[in-house]
Amino acid sequence: MNPAALPFDTDAMLAGLKRWVEAESPTFDILAVNRMMDIASADLAAAGARIERIPGPPGLGDCVRAEFPHPRSGEPGILLMSHLDTVHPVGTLEKLPFRRENGRCYGPGILDMKGGAYASLEAVVQLARAGIETPLPISVLLTSDEEIGSPGTRDLIMSEARQHRYVLVPEPGKPGNGVVTGRYAIARFNLLAEGRPSHAGAALKEGRSAINAMARQLLAIEAMTDEDCTFSVGVIEGGRWVNCVPTTCRAEALSMAKRQADLDRGVERMLALSVRNPDGTRFTVTRGVTRPVWEPDEETMAVYEVAKGVARDLGFDLPHGSAGGGSDANFTGAAGIPSLDGLGLLGAGYHTLEEHIEVESLAERSRLIAGLLHRLT
Template identity: 80%
Template sequence: MPADFRPADLTLDTDALIAGLRPWIECESPTFDPAAVNAMMDLAAAELAAAGAIVTRIPGPPGLGDCVRGDFPHPRRGEAGILMMSHLDTVHPVGTLKSLPFKREGSRCYGPGILDMKGGAYASLQAIVALAKAGIETKLPVSVLFTSDEEIGSPGTREIIMAEARKHRFILVPEPGRPGNGVVTGRYAIARFNLLAEGRPSHAGSQLKNGRSAISMMAKQLLAIEAMTDEDCTFSVGVISGGQWVNCVPTTCRAEALSMAKRQEDLDRGVERMLALSAENEDGTRFTVTRGVTRPVWEPDAGTLKLFALAREIAGELGWALEHGSAGGGSDANFTGAEGIPSLDGLGLLGAGYHTLEEHIEVESLAQRTRLMAGLLARLTG
């Protein structure tokens, strides 16, 4: 690498970057639609190959899409290096483009999944491409991993993620940047729960009193669960379904709950409170709570803070003061950071409205964050 290399000198055309990002956004890829996710993986794999990577397709977990890994040529290929880790699944169902089309309006660009996190994933690949075009060889080998189920907690890909992460010295995750143009050096702990209410059937018209409504049971528990939220631990119910015929007292009702805490011990207490709600009543009705996916708390250690210090130095050269902090909303960096692998998260684009029909990026951040990631890739050493 030239001794006078500066990320600011990389040639990046914002209009070209936006044009290249568009196909990623218009290839809708909701987690629960494996065919759609795999179409997105096809697109990403083709661009990895075009950028010179050796591409490996990793079969996805049952009912979910595949993962894709790209390993870039390097004299030290096979040694521990840098893993750029992103997910390409989104929360937006196929058809969202009708109400949230890809469009650029002034300083913003809109589209489903553009902020969380296809924009950052795309920018991470463009950082690699820009370095190659500039003739800059990284000191460490670089690999890219695109996964398929992060939006549901990575239940099927966690082992894949950790198997790949353990091969590397550093993990870079281009999830959305923190407000104020910062990055993420820690994540709160998150637990998911599956809830099941089991009632007693009867005809809702002629024998209503003989039944016990599972939906009614769930409604009462929902209010009780959300009332448990305090300063240390939050609780919410985000998915609910029950009943099939309006003239039948519903026998079952299912829901999913989420709990988040800044400290692991607070989440552990929250888990105990949730599991304690399981009960079987004298009338034969039941309410059952089972634990789902859990993301451990990730607190920054010396390795992560050293990684941030380098990012701050690069950001300073690019003209801004980079801040950092812990954040809610899980990430796959929860896993890698909690295991002690130096990880830097929130390297992706700036914007707002993710998971809504107002999801957008700040266009200026596309080149800015691409340069930041390119600087990290070029300067990280073993």
């Protein structure tokens, strides 16, 4: 089977993808995420899949498991794994509307990773329409909390992945038209500064500002960044009344390293920042979700070689490498399950108001995925 012969229609695919992108689905908006899962479930069912809706973790949206008909159904096969939550709040479409211009298509979550998820579904659809049966059965897992580190779905991800021979993840493609064969380690931290209250106008000196304490710690945390391990703070919240010295301030920090040992040292440094001062004020660091480093093994590289062969037949090179930024392949790859990531669309600006895909990559990456599904045995 030559994947180049499959009749992917870019315009028709963009029309279908538009529905997904315009169903805004930020992680913490349960109703919005579930509306997105409704749309994806309907499209999967229309493609012939058997759908199972899985209630979401507490406070989060549902997940979807889908299985396509196959003579070897129930045997270990291929898991297409995607997340449909995004970092963009509902209303982002007003600033970042779905639009196509100059070879690009823009929209919230279009690159990370609704475009890749949609492309992988279209790959299965085109194989079925052409009457081409894959050697292995194909299943799909759509999750709802990847953007916050998958705290509620990790067990589901691993349970599902262990039932399959391969895991394919259509996260955004690596710059240079590549794929991802490894991921850096990532740790999240919850920060809490506790001060002492007073009236900000009448008795300012009697108070101890939690916001002030947090600000000083944030500067210290980000200054810890070096070549081996990075530290950043992305969320902060504190105080309620401007005329009160704030007694609490909360923040969230992220640390990333290429090697697990470097991340482990970074974790130690972060946890060592916890302190209780003589005046009763405190700064506390607690560890949040951690994604282990994923270093490619022989089996992952064997999957990559198959993909590289498909790309060669399609007329392009397929470089590979490790990448920063976490994905659920951190879990599956680190557990030794042959995984290939970064199979999704090409583009730039994800997590920003310039998020876009390269339109040409929509059909190209769908053909790559279709060829891989057909050749993995």
